[in-house]
Amino acid sequence: MGNRQICVCLLLLLLGVLQSTKAANGDASVDLNDDVLGLIVFKSDLHDPPALASWTEDDASACSWKFIRCNPASSRVTELSLTRMGLSGRLGRGLEKLQWLKVLTLSHNNLSGEISPELAHIPSLETLDLSHNKFSGQLPNSISKIGSFKYLDLSENQLSGPLPDDLFQGLHSLRYLSLAGNSLEGPIPSTLSQCVALSGLNLSNNHFSGNPFAYNGGIWSLKRLRVLDLSGNSLSGDIPHGIFYLHNLKELHLQGNQFSGFVPSDMGLCPHLTKVDLSYNLFKGEIPSSFGRLNSLNFLSLGSNMLSGDFPQWVGGLSNLEYLDVSRNGLTGVLPISIGNLRSLKVLSLSENKITGKLPSSLVSCSELRTLHLRDNLFNGSIPEELFSMGLEQVDLSGNILSGPIPPGSSRMFESLLVLDLSRNDLTEDIPPEMGLFSRLKFLNLSWNNLHSRIPPEIGYLQNLTVLDIRESALYGMIPGDLCEPSSSLAILQLDGNSLSGPIPDEIGNCSSLYLLSLSHNNLSGSIPSSISMLKGLEILRLEWNELSGEMPKELGTLQNLLAVNVSYNRLIGRLPPGGIFPSLDASALQGNLGICSPLLKGPCKLDVQKPLVLDPNAYPNQMHGKNRGNDIKKRLEHHKFLSISAIVAMAAAAVIIVGVLVITLLNASARRRLAFIDNALESIWSSSSRSGAPSIGRLVLFDSRSSGNLFANPEALINKASEIGGGVFGTVYKASLGVEGRIVAVKKLITSNMLQYPEDFDREARALGKVRHTNLLSLRGFYWTPQLQLLVSDYAPNSSLQFRLHERPSNLAPLSWATRFKILLGTAKGLAHLHHSCRPPIIHYNLKPSNILLDENYNAKISDFGLVKLLAKLDSHVVGSRFQGAPGYAAPELACQSLRVNEKCDVYGYGVVILEMVTGRRPIEYGEDNMVILTDHVRLLLEEGNVLDCVDQSMGVYPDDEVLPVLKLALVCTSQIPSSRPSMAEVVQILQVIKTPVPQRLEAF
Template sequence: MRRLLLFGGLVFILVILGPIFVNGLNPSLNDDVLGLIVFKADVQDPHGKLASWNEEDDSPCNWDGVKCNPRSNRVSELVLDGFSLSGKLGRGLLQLKFLRRLSLAKNNLTGSLSLNLSQLSNLRTVDLSENGLSGPIPIDFFQQCGSLRSLSLAKNKFSGQIPTSLSSCSMLATMNISSNQFSGQLPAEIWSLYGLRSLDLSDNFLEGEIPMGIEGLSALRAINLHKNKFVGEIPDGIGGCMLLRSIDLSENSLSGGLPSSMQKLSFCNDLSLQSNAFTGNIPDWIGEIRSLEALDLSDNTFSGQLPTSIGQLRSLKLLNISTNSFLGVLPESMNGCVNLLVLDISHNSFSGNIPSWVFRLGLQQLIFSENRLVGSMENAFAASTENSRQKLVALDISHNTLSGEIPSAIGYFSSLQILNLSKNSLVAGIPSNIGELKLLDILDLSENQLNGSIPSEIGGVASLDKLILEKNFLTGDIPTSIGDCSMLTYLSLSQNDLTGPVPEAIAKLTYLQYVDLSSNKLTGTLPRELANLGRLLSFNISHNQLQGELPAGAFFNTISPSSVSGNPALCGAPVNRTCPIVLPKPIVLNPNSSDSAPGSIPTNFGHEKKILSISALIAIGAAVVIVVGVIAITVLNLRVRSSASRSAAALTFSGADDFSHSPSTDANSGKLVIFSGDPDFSTGTHALLNKDCELGRGGFGAVYRTVLKDGRSVAIKKLTVSSLVKSQDDFEREVKKLGEARHSNLVTLEGYYWTSSLQLLIYEFVSGGNLYKLLHEESGGNYLSWNERFNIILGTAKSLACLHQMNIIHYNLKSSNILIDGSGEPKLADYGLARLLPMLDRYVLSSKIQSALGYMAPEFACKTVKITEKCDVYGFGVLILEIVTGKRPVEYMEDDVVVLCDMVRGALEEGRVEECLDGRVQGKFPAEEAIPVMKLGLICTSRVPSNRPDMAEVVNILELIRCPSGSQDELG
């Protein structure tokens, strides 16, 4: 409290009594303490960088970031660069009357520049760069800045025009206001700052012409107007700034030619004029600027031939004249540019052969792409020296008309990282010593006339990132050594004549993202190991002769059909061709031989050798299975009906006393358990045998409605799987667990009834019908709105998440098991009934829930894959698509079967996803919700269980997709 009162008093003295205090007393060190403490109060210091600032100190000279004049002991420098401070610039700084340097760069300060720092008459340096300061510069900010030498406001969010009062800063030597949002024209007053050495106005929105008068800045060393909106010509007066070393006028809309006065800039090292609209020839006097080290004229409209005088630029290290309209041949005089490291003449119309001198200069980058160069590369490569070969890092001569072979000398350029010879007319094979280029990142030899095989030595280029050999005449197998290119992310071998299989070694390339092997003659099956390529974005194997099933993996489950088309023997969902099921061999006994091995085909039967075809065997086997199944089901139904009639009769006539809570299970009584309350159940027993009260039938039994004595309706499911249910103890244990599942979106299980021949489940009664009828049987235009559909999806997701949290799997998710209550809320029914079976035999189970066709996860058909909660996730994904599209999971057309998941996935890949929305309410669908929901449905229906999210994650995603509540009423 004492510190708080003391601090409050100090602030009061500073703000209210400051002038009196200063004028009435001798200068005190406390002035600086007070100013800095008030500054500290206006900022946040998350890392405690200002912890040493203590208001009880007599002097701030030992505080972090503070430096004092040793003679006066007054603060002369405040340097808090990179302290992570946030907040605003407070008025406390104005108390530092002897401050010469203020540097607050690389912090998070925000707000406007409200302080008039010109009141600090001793300021020499101000650096507020790399913060979040915004707004216009106050008009009077520069009115009293005669002492200011350096100003940096770079990389903030300042806007508005540059104040003309800037001319008051007559001593300013360095000005950097780059990377802001300044607009308007450049004030001509800026040229009156005769002491200016460096001016950086780049990356703003300044416009108009560059004002005349720049020649007055005789001390100017560097000017940067990069990335603005300047128009017109370069002022001729620029030649008067004869000390200029760096000129950057790039990325504007400047036009015209280069002013002749520029030849006076003999000290200029860096001239960047790229990305403008300059025209005309490069003048001969360019060779007079002997100090030039970097000349960038790219992306303009210069034309004509290069002047021979360019060879006089012996200091030149970078020459970029790309994307212009230059023509002719490169002048031989350029071999005088002995220090040249980067030469880019791409995107022009240069002609002739590749000059031999280019490989003698010791270049690091040689970019000649998209010109009209002709002839062989052999002579130019032969002229290279050992020194030059070791320096070259990038060689791009693509998109010309080169002919002949790729010189074998290419293997000697040991430092090459980029080699692009694509889009020429090169012939013969790929040199085997290409494997000597150990540092190569990109190899592009596409669109030539290369033949022969891909050399196995390619595996020696372990650093290779992109290998592009498409559109050639390459033959033979894809070398297995390609698996040694462990860094490969991009592989394109399409449109060649490659044969043989896709090598399993490709599966070792774990960084692969893009693979194109299309339009070859590849054969065999795809290695299953390809499914392990977790970074794949595209894998095109179309138009080959591949066969068999696609690998089962995250990417291949959703691969585009166009990426696998044109392979008649390939099977799987993407090609809409079912893979043949591998069945065990049928047992065929030879009646003429007692020692025939099971499974063998008789060699002599009826005096004739008869061999059954595979299709005949499958047909016979299927017929036998069907006949046995029909007989078994008939017998089972007769038993169930007989026992159910007896038990129902006993239930109906024995009265309420028979539903005691005792464990008695004799033939004339049963065990009734109600989980909450003890209603009189007897009045509803007539419903068990009354067809008029039947609500529906499913795989596990029929459901009836009955009314209790208290007037409450309940739904009773009479199980018709009595011969399959567990023992009474196991049955009761499982039912009680289901009874513990309580959620507003679950149909509540209220109790059960047990006898050895009859089992009943008692549920709450839900009056609104089921989702299937609302989606597919509703008429009269009373269709579900998007709001209602989304709420059903979200409510169902929450109910499944609740079940999964209790380790209960639904197993039978479908739209007919989503009931709608009187308030429109979804309630999930029939959950967990498979737990009542003695074992989760997936074939028995699938026969019981065969009405859920289209919702069943692929693992139901595979004995080796465990049935988990991810089966429910798959069914839920199908349910999402059904709700959004209004289509059934499987639609049977006249001559086709349409699977909903495949239809939506194909539409998404082709950009037609909005066509899938239910047309009955399409005008009211918010695309920002409906499309992400459909994509979520596709993710949930991944063929690989591990790739599906769990239901808790699904709920979170749906809640993130939900639009703000303000827009929902309109959509309802």
């Protein structure tokens, strides 16, 4: 406790004595100071709140302070509102002195610790809003004693544990309760039914279980309830009849639970319902016809259940409906013409059912419709042209039996359409050139149709297009050269499985945003254009099964982000591009060509070498006669004589060369003996004088600067205890400033034990590591060597390490969001993929963990300490295995087993553990009082039980389930006990790219 807090507590004690004394004398004037001192104590528990600087204990009243409201008659504080003030600290004592306080609002701050039970000592408190903070622990049972409560919001915190069953027994006046977005568990207390004044109840996104509708009374007793939100829990069981008791109910949110049985048929007896969301449950049977009575309904979501029966014909009567989602069920029947009566409808999602028939043209009457998702049904017939005259933003008709042409569109749709997916149908005829007029279009998928069309060059006008997929659609002709303008945003181009011919246009280099280019299984010819090397972000290149010829452009070796290439079954010859991924390509990516030069291929190696010019003296007819013919015979004899002399000269030259080789060999042997003698002599000199003649001894060498050398007379001054920022198995890291420009770098002081002891060896290995550059690797910038001190100079990462941000983060720093965590995961994967697949020989990290993943100013991942095992005096599996036993939880099983071969897959294991840490926020091994939790086993068990999302770190806020779930599954594959079962890092990057593909529908696996 600080001096200021001690003083405040003494003041409170003194005030209590004065109050007791004056109470005995009938004097209560000192009560005015209760509010001042109570607020000062409250402020003392906060971390330097600048917004409260005007609050001082010198004031006789708090009514003039900011964020305070008082009762004019009594001058006592009645309201304290500090919303979105950036406050941190804890909610300590002091507020209980505010006996007249009615409203306490501290939402959207960074307050932490437990919720103070002393709040129950404020008898007049009616509103308590502590939402969107970091309060933890269990909910204090003393809350039940605040009988004046009308509004209680503790949502979006880190509260955990079960709720006492008697928690709500005294809260008869409570009108609004929200505990959403915490980690509360167990059954919902039965005493909740005593809160008969409740009009709003939100318990969403917790871990509540059981069936709140099962016991007598229960939620059915809350007859004033207008909003009920129990979504995102583990609630289960049937919902019995009785919901009609909630006559005033306007919103019902039960999505994301495990409710089963039939949808309550009496739900249609709640006439005021405007929103009903029962999605992501286990409901079965038909949709009750009573829903047709809900004339006020504007939102209905029944998706992802097991509903059956025909699509309801009464839907057309819900004239106020704006959102309708019944996707991922088993509905049959046809879409009624009355659907056109839904004039307010904005979203219609019927995907993944068995609805058949034609698309009704009456849909055009839904003038407000923006999203139309009918994917994976049995719709047939043609697409109504009227549909493309609307202001639709998303159209997904994929996976049906639609036929006929693609409608050309209208001026209204040209300006609105963002997503168009017509894939997996039976559409025919040409792709309309009007397609190039959809100025806002981002996603276009026409794949798996029978278009028999050319690619209209007008598609090049789509400057906002991100994904273009026209695979397996019988396209023919050439790829338009102007498919991409220099400002194009096209990231994915897939034209596989067509009959495209001609060359790959040189203008493909204008598609500067491409990261996936797939043109396989066509009839493309000519050479691979070198302009592909301009696609610096390219990660996947597929050109297999074409007629491409010539050598691959060597410029492709400069594509550092390239992770997967396949050029098999073409007519390519010659050497592979140097650098990048090409030296490590698998044979399956190269086979079936005329003569690519690779040690992995058994076929011939053909080089594209220009043939020399050869003249044939017999190529011209001999037209000589008589005397001239005799002269010709004489010339031929002289020619044979000349050839004999030439042969003799050639043999003599060969003999001279052989003799020269023998002489040089003898001289080399003699020289080697002399060099061995010199080496032995030098060895004794080095051992006696620390090899002081080596060029790098005592010099700070910077790879990218001319300042190397004697500019720093004392490099040891770069490191001191005050500038220490971290450490690890290889040494301690310091923050330092170099040169007159004050360049900030990180300096690692290596542990000299077992390090390379000769300067030329250290110099060679350090310079080799300095050449390894990638966006997600921490670049080595220089080094310093003496027998007593070895330093490595690298870039400085201002946002510290992932270890610090995950497990050592101070309370004033916000937790990492899911978007930032995914960005770090993807960057780390790319960095490891570069080490494994682009470096020769591959570099294995051996020690990947959050402390070796640094974060730059933009939270880009920077892997550090890679390749440092090369600086060890001995490098074998035993040394490496014992070296990293200090990182429990991250080491792959094979590192501890001498019988298993260690390769890049040990890094994949460590990366999988890092994924689990980032998603769960937990350490790889946690020790309790009598048990030990291994994170990989814990998550694997939750996945088998179907509750894997229960382990997600709630501090990162909102996250998309469809990204987090596959990332968790990827982590468990990466941490397989069998090395061969783990994917390569190149495959990991591809999987992450697919998971994060910014399109409404994930692309099919490659």
